[in-house]
Amino acid sequence: MADFDAIVVGAGCAGSVAAYELASAGKSVLVVERGNFAGAKNMTGGRIYSHALKLVFPNFEEEAPLERRITHERISLMSDDANFTIDFSSKAMKQEGRDSYSVLRGPFDQWLAGKAEEAGAEFIYGIAVESLVKDDAGKICGVRAGEDEITAEVVLLCDGVNSLLTAEAVGAKRPPASAIAVGIKEVIELPASVITDRVLAASDDEGAAWLIAGDSTKGTFGGGFMYTNRESISLGVVAGIEATATHGRAPVYQMLEDLKSHDAVAPLIQGGKVVEHSGHMVPEGGINIMPPLVGDGVLLAGESAMMCINLGYQVRGMDYAVAAGMHAGREAARAIDAGDTSAEGLSSYVAALEASFVLRDLRQYRKVPAFMEGFTRMFDGYPQTVRDLMNGMFVVDGEPMPPMKKQVTGALKSVGVMNLVKDARGVMKAL
Amino acid sequence: MSRLDYTVNVDEYLALNKYEVDEESAHIELAEDQDPAEFDKLIMVCPAALYKRDEDGNVSFDYAGCLECGTCRIICGDTIIKKWENPGPTMGVEYRFG
Numbered sequence: 001m002a003d004f005d006a007i008v009v010g011a012g013c014a015g016s017v018a019a020y021e022l023a024s025a026g027k028s029v030l031v032v033e034r035g036n037f038a039g040a041k042n043m044t045g046g047r048i049y050s051h052a053l054k055l056v057f058p059n060f061e062e063e064a065p066l067e068r069r070i071t072h073e074r075i076s077l078m079s080d081d082a083n084f085t086i087d088f089s090s091k092a093m094k095q096e097g098r099d100s101y102s103v104l105r106g107p108f109d110q111w112l113a114g115k116a117e118e119a120g121a122e123f124i125y126g127i128a129v130e131s132l133v134k135d136d137a138g139k140i141c142g143v144r145a146g147e148d149e150i151t152a153e154v155v156l157l158c159d160g161v162n163s164l165l166t167a168e169a170v171g172a173k174r175p176p177a178s179a180i181a182v183g184i185k186e187v188i189e190l191p192a193s194v195i196t197d198r199v200l201a202a203s204d205d206e207g208a209a210w211l212i213a214g215d216s217t218k219g220t221f222g223g224g225f226m227y228t229n230r231e232s233i234s235l236g237v238v239a240g241i242e243a244t245a246t247h248g249r250a251p252v253y254q255m256l257e258d259l260k261s262h263d264a265v266a267p268l269i270q271g272g273k274v275v276e277h278s279g280h281m282v283p284e285g286g287i288n289i290m291p292p293l294v295g296d297g298v299l300l301a302g303e304s305a306m307m308c309i310n311l312g313y314q315v316r317g318m319d320y321a322v323a324a325g326m327h328a329g330r331e332a333a334r335a336i337d338a339g340d341t342s343a344e345g346l347s348s349y350v351a352a353l354e355a356s357f358v359l360r361d362l363r364q365y366r367k368v369p370a371f372m373e374g375f376t377r378m379f380d381g382y383p384q385t386v387r388d389l390m391n392g393m394f395v396v397d398g399e400p401m402p403p404m405k406k407q408v409t410g411a412l413k414s415v416g417v418m419n420l421v422k423d424a425r426g427v428m429k430a431l
Numbered sequence: 432m433s434r435l436d437y438t439v440n441v442d443e444y445l446a447l448n449k450y451e452v453d454e455e456s457a458h459i460e461l462a463e464d465q466d467p468a469e470f471d472k473l474i475m476v477c478p479a480a481l482y483k484r485d486e487d488g489n490v491s492f493d494y495a496g497c498l499e500c501g502t503c504r505i506i507c508g509d510t511i512i513k514k515w516e517n518p519g520p521t522m523g524v525e526y527r528f529g
Binding site: 128183245250252256279 | 434435437438439441444445447448471472473474475476477478479480498499500501502504505506508515516517518520521523524525526527528529
């Protein structure tokens, strides 16, 4: 007889939701979290799209520690001396279930863990699972943490992008540096009303998301990001690990420092106080680096399974983790009831993900990571071209103006018309 | 200026974070014999700027300010990062915001 029906490793978005589902199904669940509280080791950009959370917690808006609903989407092409931004807002972005919220994982994950605890899940904090327990047949049947060995019918690995357990569990290979980005972020405190005014939000409950390509990474693969929290701004950079290590033009921390002083960013954070400096990896390779999702006695959900996409204008991970956690919890409970937690018995989890947006999205956009990494002109080339075009339109110095056509062809020549055609085709194919 | 050069003092930012440093044991260990080119990669990508080279070319690494992201494990796990483990119980960084 196992100590628990299920053990969940990691109290993040996937783990706490999985534990909530298992406990709600009447299963005994232990969550082992290496942080001293849920969220203590977690970091997001970040924003969560609400749809997946809403399926599990229909009234989450009333109880979750959300920062601001995102009502402005900004994307920019930034050169060192200019910045071109598209600002999109829409009533559709404010509709229940289609909206998104900035969050801070410290408070957010504690709320999520609290939901699982209320449902009956038990939590141990402050200790990392060091290895997995296997039976004679090689089936995973528990975890080892410190001196303790705890057993379960099924183990759910929700231990994040830097999981040290998935290799042992399902033979996951360490992902290549070309498929992973490093995120670096600072949380900068400012009064709520100041943030509201600076991003032109309607109230302190609403805010902006901003993704920036170009000078934010000094022209190499990656981008800058900004999310407004209630009383702080999350500002950071996500940079391809391999690209930055081999031919980046500055270390990632210098990228962020320089982004903070860029003319387009400095006024937004002026007078703010940095209160935290954090780092976290982003598994941008997504489905291309996804390990097997189930093994005998084990299943993976969230970033331990590399569930993430970055389309340049849309970055997602937490909604995939919540949905995967939900399916993992439900299917694990079903497998326990059926008395078969082998890989075969747990395969309905994979089927559920295949039928949901999780694996459909990841498969749909599988070509994006490789395309983005090779899309060098997006980071160094187009930002300057757009700057030159805009300077031609907006800078007036009294000199007789050349025809617009000449200005445009001049600017396009700098990147090359063939390159433009090639990149447009690449975008069409990847997206 | 070399691409490895920087002006920001990341240690000042790390001082704002909450840590419980395990003075007894290092959760990350480097190989004794280090290829300088591999060390340069770590200087570029570690978000905590834990990997440093001074003006005289002497390299240093201090795990105390580690953000536990694993980036060094990904880029140099096959070369000069000899050990990467999670810090001991209750140890390491503790994000208040995250």
